[in-house]
Amino acid sequence: MNKPAPSPTIKTDAVIIGAGPVGLFAVFELGLVDVKAHLVDILDRPGGQCAELYPEKPIYDIPGITVINGQELVDKLMEQIKPFAPEFHFGERVDGLERLTGGGFRLTTDQGTALEAKLIVIAAGGGSFEPKKPHVPGIDAYEGKSVFYSVRKVDQFRGRRVLIVGGGDSALDWVLSLAPVASRVSLMHRRDAFRAAPDSVRKMKELVEAGKIDFMLGQMAALEGEGGKLARVIARRDDNSTFTIEADALMPFFGLTMKLGPVAQWGINLHEERISVDTAKFESSEPGIFAVGDINYYPGKLKLILSGFHEAALMAQAAHAIVHPDKKLIFQYTTTSTSLHKKLGVS
Amino acid sequence: MPKITYIDKDGTTRTAEAEIGSTVMETAIRNNVPGIVAECGGACSCATCHVHIDAAWGAIVGPPSPMEEDMLDFAFDVKPTSRLSCQIKVTDALDGLIVRTPEQQG
Ligand SMILES: Cc1cc2nc3c(=O)[nH]c(=O)nc-3n(C[C@H](O)[C@H](O)[C@H](O)COP(=O)(O)OP(=O)(O)OC[C@H]3O[C@@H](n4cnc5c(N)ncnc54)[C@H](O)[C@@H]3O)c2cc1C
Ligand code: FES
DSSP states (O other), X not given: XXXXXXXXXXXXXXXXXXXXXXXXXXXXXXXXXXXXXXXXXXXXXXXXHHXXXXXXXXXXXXXXXXXXXXXXXXXXXXXXXGGGOOEEEETOOEEEEEEOTTSSEEEEETTSOEEEEEEEEEOOTTOEEEEOOOOOTTGGGGBXXXXXXXXXXXXXXXXXXXXXXXXXXXXXXXXXXXXXXXXEEEEEESSSOOOSOHHHHHHHHHHHHTTSSEEEXXXXXXXXXXXXXXXEEEEEOTTSOEEEEEOSEEEEOOOEEEEOGGGGGSOOOEETTEEEOOTTTOBOSSTTEEEOGGGEEOTTOOOOHHHHHHHHHHHHHHHXXXXXXXXXXXXXXXXXXXXXXXXXXXX | OOEEEEEOTTXXXXXXXOXXXXXXXXXXXXXXXXXXXXXXXXXXXXXXXXXXXXXXXXHHHOOOOHHHHHHGGGSSSOOTXXXXXXXXXXXXXXXXXXXXXXXXXX
């Protein structure tokens, strides 16, 4: 196995965990007080729940905006924070968070990125969006060896018999990329209609017609194999009859679900799976670690975008004191302050 | 008010009164009926409100819309009787409806 070369540690003022609406707006509030931020999100794009769960649904309670849909709000937030040039690390999950002896924090992701920051802002919302695991008995034992929910290296499938389950873009994209690599690719889906892009569907059907890959209608019922090595998948048709697919690698694609994940392991006080904070700084039980948006808890908390925005503004005041301890923070309005105008690029 | 009965994976039966115009998902959540997660709050974008419609009720409830059918791809143990309960609006015609919640939602 060739390991990727360890990348150098990134140093910055603040790392924001989660690029949902609240994490994004935190960039703005931090930027106004000269605190530079990096954001990490396991998703491959910004927006959290707004982008993932309801991009086309209307939101009616953003102050001053009669109606805006989830994706539009995310687009506007991205536009609004542009002057502060935040750096994004998408497709990465924050796994480790530790306090450095000399002050500040070190944070590591599942992709091997390491970041050091003076403060941490957890804006992890309902948790990180992770692939749904199918409810097939004993599937856990095969994970990592034969069952994969994402692909980092196409090469690991060279010469293997791969079964891909699903009908969306992830499923079809992997069918198309693995077809030339694997010894055999099979696609199973519950129906003969696909949500995936029409072009991918057409290409997949051509491969089936050319006899290069197999397609079957059905759903997974059981897995057979030994010691984490898959041998075959038993599948069920709509009429409850079963059939067998020989496969030593399985990739199920059933969308995403929110899981609290690593946040629970960082030694921060929680209240029913949420981070307890004070309501002056929105700081957790660990000094220098703040929590804003849906992930936090305090008496009276409402899981609203509006509340998260307010929390970000107050958090930023405390962040300024950490990053610029010798500078006094003067309260200013964006309307009239020439120094804020400069930061926003509107002077 | 129409009554809706939810049968969970263990066979436990719970009946709740439903408001006209609300959904079968909302009725479950408001009445603390387990087995329905509704992660996306009814936006037809999570498939964690999946139910199997009782055979006798299939024709009355009707089939899923194309968007809902797409979303059902993200559910487990999908059957011809599957629906997403956030997409079923309660009407008088549904009084007595029986739905079964699957083994797993998310
Ligand atoms: C259908 C629906 C409708 C809604 N309508 C409204 C409304 O009308 N008005 C309103 O105010 N609110 C509404 N909400 C709630 C609103 O969407 C949330 O309050 C808001 O998204 C919270 O923002 P957030 O940034 O705190 O978290 P999220 O949007 O949940 O984003 C958190 C992000 O953090 C990432 N993350 C978590 N842990 C990690 C980790 N360890 N590593 C990397 N990334 C991680 C996640 O992947 C996610 O992208 C609605 C929610 C839903 C589901
Ligand atoms: S509640 Fe999410 S699809 Fe029904």
